Amino acid sequence: xxxxxxxxxxxxxxxxxxxxxxxxxxxxxxxxxxxxxxxxxxxxxxxxxxxxxxxxxxxxxxxxxxxxxxxxxxxxxxxxxxxxxxxxxxxxxxxxxxxxxxxxxxxxxxxxxxxxxxxxxxxxxxxxxxxxxxxxxxxxxxxxxxxxxxxxxxxxxxxxxxxxxxxxxxxxxxxxxxxxxxxxxxxxxxxxxxxxxxxxxxxxxxxxxxxxxxxxxxxxxxxxxxxxxxxxxxxxxxxxxxxxxxxxxxxxxxxxxxxxxxxxxxxxxxxxxx
Amino acid sequence: xxxxxxxxxxxxxxxxxxxxxxxxxxxxxxxxxxxxxxxxxxxxxxxxxxxxxxxxxxxxxxxxxxxxxxxxxxxxxxxxxxxxxxxxxxxxxxxxxxxxxxxxxxxxxxxxxxxxxxxxxxxxxxxxxxxxxxxxxxxxxxxxxxxxxxxxxxxxxxxxxxxxxxxxxxxxxxxxxxxxxxxxxxxxxxxxxxxxxxxxxxxxxxxxxxxxxxxxxxxxxxxxxxxxxxxxxxxxxxxxxxxxxxxxxxxxxxxxxxxxxxxxxxxxxxxxxxxxxxxxxxxxxxxxxxxxxxxxxxxxxxxxxxxxxxxxxxxxxxxxxxxxxxxxxxxxxxxxxxxxxxxxxxxxxxxxxxxxxxxxxxxxxxxxxxxxxxxxxxxxxxxxxxxxxxxxxxxxxxxxxxxxxxxxxxxxxxxxxxxxxxxxxxxxxxxxxxxxxxxxxxxxxxxxxxxxxxxxxxxxxxxxxxxxxxxxxxxxxxxxxxxxxxxxxxxxxxxxxxxxxxxxxxxxxxxxxxxxxxxxxxxxxxxxxxxxxxxxxxxxxxxxxxxxxxxxxxxxxxxxxxxxxxxxxxxxxxxxxxxxxxxxxxxxxxxxxxxxxxxxxxxxxxxxxxxxxxxxxxxxxxxxxxxxxxxxxxxxxxxxxxxxxxxxxxxxxxxxx
Numbered sequence: 061x062x063x064x065x066x067x068x069x070x071x072x073x074x075x076x077x078x079x080x081x082x083x084x085x086x087x088x089x090x091x092x093x094x095x096x097x098x099x100x101x102x103x104x105x106x107x108x109x110x111x112x113x114x115x116x117x118x119x120x121x122x123x124x125x126x127x128x129x130x131x132x133x134x135x136x137x138x139x140x141x142x143x144x145x146x147x148x149x150x151x152x153x154x155x156x157x158x159x160x161x162x163x164x165x166x167x168x169x170x171x172x173x174x175x176x177x178x179x180x181x182x183x184x185x186x187x188x189x190x191x192x193x194x195x196x197x198x199x200x201x202x203x204x205x206x207x208x209x210x211x212x213x214x215x216x217x218x219x220x221x222x223x224x225x226x227x228x229x230x231x232x233x234x235x236x237x238x239x240x241x242x243x244x245x246x247x248x249x250x251x252x253x254x255x256x257x258x259x260x261x262x263x264x265x266x267x268x269x270x271x272x273x274x275x276x277x278x279x280x281x282x283x284x285x286x287x288x289x290x291x292x293x294x295x296x297x298x299x300x301x302x303x304x305x306x307x308x309x310x311x312x313x314x315x316x317x318x319x320x321x322x323x324x325x326x327x328x329x330x331x332x333x334x
Numbered sequence: 335x336x337x338x339x340x341x342x343x344x345x346x347x348x349x350x351x352x353x354x355x356x357x358x359x360x361x362x363x364x365x366x367x368x369x370x371x372x373x374x375x376x377x378x379x380x381x382x383x384x385x386x387x388x389x390x391x392x393x394x395x396x397x398x399x400x401x402x403x404x405x406x407x408x409x410x411x412x413x414x415x416x417x418x419x420x421x422x423x424x425x426x427x428x429x430x431x432x433x434x435x436x437x438x439x440x441x442x443x444x445x446x447x448x449x450x451x452x453x454x455x456x457x458x459x460x461x462x463x464x465x466x467x468x469x470x471x472x473x474x475x476x477x478x479x480x481x482x483x484x485x486x487x488x489x490x491x492x493x494x495x496x497x498x499x500x501x502x503x504x505x506x507x508x509x510x511x512x513x514x515x516x517x518x519x520x521x522x523x524x525x526x527x528x529x530x531x532x533x534x535x536x537x538x539x540x541x542x543x544x545x546x547x548x549x550x551x552x553x554x555x556x557x558x559x560x561x562x563x564x565x566x567x568x569x570x571x572x573x574x575x576x577x578x579x580x581x582x583x584x585x586x587x588x589x590x591x592x593x594x595x596x597x598x599x600x601x602x603x604x605x606x607x608x609x610x611x612x613x614x615x616x617x618x619x620x621x622x623x624x625x626x627x628x629x630x631x632x633x634x635x636x637x638x639x640x641x642x643x644x645x646x647x648x649x650x651x652x653x654x655x656x657x658x659x660x661x662x663x664x665x666x667x668x669x670x671x672x673x674x675x676x677x678x679x680x681x682x683x684x685x686x687x688x689x690x691x692x693x694x695x696x697x698x699x700x701x702x703x704x705x706x707x708x709x710x711x712x713x714x715x716x717x718x719x720x721x722x723x724x725x726x727x728x729x730x731x732x733x734x735x736x737x738x739x740x741x742x743x744x745x746x747x748x749x750x751x752x753x754x755x756x757x758x759x760x761x762x763x764x765x766x767x768x769x770x771x772x773x774x775x776x777x778x779x780x781x782x783x784x785x786x787x788x789x790x791x792x793x794x795x796x797x798x799x800x801x802x803x804x805x806x807x808x809x810x811x812x813x814x815x816x817x818x819x820x821x822x823x824x825x826x827x828x829x830x831x832x833x834x835x836x837x838x839x840x841x842x843x844x845x846x847x848x849x850x851x852x853x854x855x856x857x858x859x860x861x862x863x864x865x866x867x868x869x870x871x872x873x874x875x876x877x878x879x880x881x882x883x884x885x886x887x888x889x890x891x892x893x894x895x896x897x898x899x900x901x902x903x904x905x906x907x908x909x910x911x912x913x914x915x916x917x918x919x920x921x922x923x924x925x926x927x928x929x930x931x932x933x934x935x936x937x938x939x940x941x942x943x944x945x946x947x948x949x950x951x952x953x954x955x956x957x958x959x960x961x962x963x964x965x966x967x968x969x970x971x972x973x974x975x976x977x978x979x980x981x982x983x984x985x986x987x988x989x990x991x
Contacts, residue, residue: 073553077520082355085513086362089505093363096755097370101377108381112388115423119392150388235377242369250362257358261350262521269525269553276555308533312559315539319566322544322587323573329584330577 074269075262082254083247090243098236105228106202110195113204113221118193120147121206121219124159128210134159134217135167144170147221155201155224159208161217179203182220191215201225275305279312349862355513363506382426382486383468389420389427390470390482397432397482401474407434413441421445426490431483432472440480445487504751504848508744511858515610515740522603528552528560531599535563542587544570547594549781567594600721600782602730606737608673608776609714611768613741614748616680616707618765619687619758621750621847623700624833626758632693639834641693643953645700646829647946652704654942658935660712669717670776670785676710677773679703681766688762711738712938719924720784731924732865732917736857739916743854750847758843808986809926812919813940815979816882819972820915821941822948823885823908826968828853830949831961832905839898849902856909857916865917874918874925875983881914882976889969892962 120143127137137143137159144157148170159168164178178186182203185196193206202223210216259266393416400410417430421443429444472480531548538546547564551557571590574582619626624642632641664672683703690696715734722730745765753761828850836846868874888907892900923937948968955964 074521074524077524078517081516081520082358082513085355085509085516086359089359089509090362090366092505093366093370097366099755101374104374105378105381108378108385111424112381112385115392116388150391151384231377235373238373239366239370242373243366246362246365246369249365250358253361254354254358257354261354265521265525272525272529273553273555276559280555280558308536311533311536311540315536315563315566318540318542318587319544319570322542322570322585322589325585325587326570326573326577329581330573332581 075258075266078262079251079255079258082258083251086250086254087247090247094236094239094243097239098232101235102228102232105231106197109202109223109228110197110204113202113223114193114195114206116147116150117204117206117219117221120144120157120221121208124208124217124219128208128216131210134161134208137168140168141170144168151223153224153227155222158220158222159217160220162215167217178220186218197225197228199225202228271305272308275309276312279309279316282313283316351514351517352510355517356510359506359510359513360503363503378490382490385424385426386468386484386486387470389424389430390468390484393417393420393430393432393482394470394472397472397480398474401472401479407432407472407480408438408440410440414443417441417443426486427484428487429483429485431485432480433483434480435478500844500848504747504844504851507851507855508748511610511740511744515607515737518603519607522601524553525556526603527599527601528556530601531597532556532559532563534597534599535560535567539563539566545588545590545594547596548599549596564594598781598783598786600717600784602718602721602733604721604779604782604785605673605714605717605776608772608779609711609734610737610741610744611772611775612677612680612710612714613738614745615684615765615769615772616703617742617745618684618749618752618761618768620742620746620829621833621850622753622758622761622843624830625837625843625846627693627696628834630691630693630696636693637957639956640953642834643830643949644693645697646825647949647953648697648701649704650825650942650946650949652701653708654939654946656705656708656712657938657942660708660938661716661935663709664713664716666787668785668787669713669720670780671787672713673710673717673776673780673785674773676706676713677769677776680706680710681769681773684762684766684769688759688766717780717782717784721782731920732861732868735916735920736861736865739854739857739861743851743858746854747847747851750843750845750850754842754844754847806926807982809923809936811979811982812878812922812926813937814944815975815977815982816878816915817919817937817941818944818948819882819968819975820885820912820919821945823889823968823972824853824912825945825949826952827889827908827965828905830952831956831965832901834956835901835961836898839901841898849898849905852902852906853909853912856906856913860910860913861917864913868918868921874922877914877918878922879976879980881911881918882972882979883911884914885911886969886972886976887911889965889972892965893969896962 123143124134124137124140128134134140140159144159148154148157154170156169156171158166158171158174158178160166160178164183166174166177169175179198179200181196181198181200182205185194185203186205186207188194189205191207193204195202195204197203200222202225203220204223205218205220207215207218396416397407397410397413401407413432417432421427421430427445429442431439432441433439467486468484470482471478472482528551532552535546535548538544544567547567548560550560550564552560567590570587571592571594574585574589575591623645627645628638628642630641636644667675680703683699683706686699687696687703690699715731718730718734749761749765752764832850833846836849841849864877868877885908888904888911891907892904894900920937952964952968955967
């Protein structure tokens, strides 16, 4: 490829400019995709954990529910610690399971010592759920809970499961990194493919531009040769019409001739004036 | 190939670039999409295992309790019902089977559903989406009595990724359009316009006119030639100044007395990118505005349907109020100044809408935005028509409409996507930022003389004398029979009823946006072809009539079926019908009136008034007769309009014959 311009503006400059624009747009799209997909993964993953914990909370609540139905306070369930421990053992990662009363005070827990009351985030999520089972993701991890109701539908308390969130964060970051890597690989492949497609698709425009550039270069060569030969007008075109640039070359020659003729006329007039 | 004529064949270039970019962006997105599904499957496997273990543990505990009570495994009552409940709790589970140790099935529940496209095409295999099975034995004492088998759906992740995929496909379409506009802008600014400028100056200098310069720049030799020709003019001007004034007239050439003036050549492509981004910005709320307005606090006497329509009505009123003066404003102040002055208030109005909490605020700011939307787009339209000069036909207006609708398409889709993911505030802020960007691009690109005040510089080509012709019967029939029903249908069905109807079927902002964008997609895909057809053998009249009939049929199709897909098909059909109408309609109006002027201003005004009346009637009728009957009436009105137009057109032809 012949480079005929200063400052690196060669004949392929048009191609490279469009290629850069296309790659930039592709980069933006893939970046957005990776971002959206990672957010969606976070949502899927925490949803899966939350749904499981809600089911576990429901199962754990069943014996307490039975006690509440016959009017016993939750704090009076004798084998509560064993029931909670059995539930906790279904997943080693569970941090704690609490049974709380209607005021949010913890009455049984797998933690020793048991906390006095539910954390504020859990209270807020429980209030928002308005009696339904609920799941919330906080900075400290996942919180899942379910209410325990006595006869007549009166809420007497509930079960709260605390699950670590660190593993989820790590998984989401790993997913983001994996998708970013895939996107980089695809972007590189797309860069190659787009180079081929653009080269083929813009062939007509690139050839046209090359012909224009060639005609201008020929004209410039003619101009400096005419200066060396002290010719009055630029040296005419040699074969420029073959690539369809005859009109351009004729215009260049005619404009140059007219410029030189006008310049000579001004010089002559100036001499007369002096 | 000749360099001088046609220079860059923009239609052909646009077609090629569209195909290439669509292929490239879609292929990239699909490739990363498949990688994502595969990675998701692997990543959720441990959690799916935890969930399945929990299911089988719970089921086993229940069955073992029955066994401990002495009930045989094949006599446990209500087992199927119990397993059904478990199936409901875990969406990923396809089938739960309990079989005796001898392999005889005791209970089996499974999820009903047709195999997905991914399963049918075998793509699931390609991206490693496999069915996973978990088994757990049931023991009674030391004896194995049964086995629980849980099968996990191989399409679980795929279904959870559906929304992301749809969002990304929309994103890919937007990106293709943006990439196309960028690639065209790069090609035209690097080669097309510099070549046009060089040819113009060469022509002048060959004829002995050295009074002008051109903007330096352009790739390679073009930049050098521009510099050389500019220097010719400047050199001669300096040399001429050195000779006595009395002798200057003896020179057989026109030379600048001072520094040569720079030529500002205009081209429609000057405004292309700015107009595209401006349209994106102003339509950012198209998919969710009625819902946003309906949910805002409002006066007690105002019903929810009217509240949803209020911002649209004020928008149309404001646009209609500006329409008769927009053209005159553009001619008085110049298209460039009018456009640039319209951008900051538009961005402000978008931001303010995002932070509004009451219907009054939302409606007011929408009205403010409408005023400046009208001035900005009319400025661009005037620029286009002036830049096209004497070029008649649908091409300049068709190109203008294609760019506006490309922007509207991207704006409605992008707005829905951003609102669905990040909230409505974020969508409005995005719109405001894009509006400001369009202003920056407009300031850089709208330098042509078509952007100057009328009379401030000599027009590039004289306007046809017929531009001042009044409204004739054909124009009135065209406006009332075609333009008014078309705009009423857009306002009523696309802007107002589609969001409400889809929201009622459970669709969110992103899904509504995907359906609304189908309307605009037609213009983007088929607009250039329609423009060629309008200038070619079929002509604008047949296209306008076909489009009107098609749009009427699309509206009436909703009487035959209903639901999400019915609305989506009707939206696409209406989009296709209106694509056939829009550019030919303007070409016809320009042909009848002779060019921009009172006739075109009247077209803009009557279009908006039709939309306002239609929208107001629809908001009232919605409460009385419902959406379906309203749309049926609208469809009949469209068909009646086209009948009136055809009669007037035929009568006019027979008189002329």
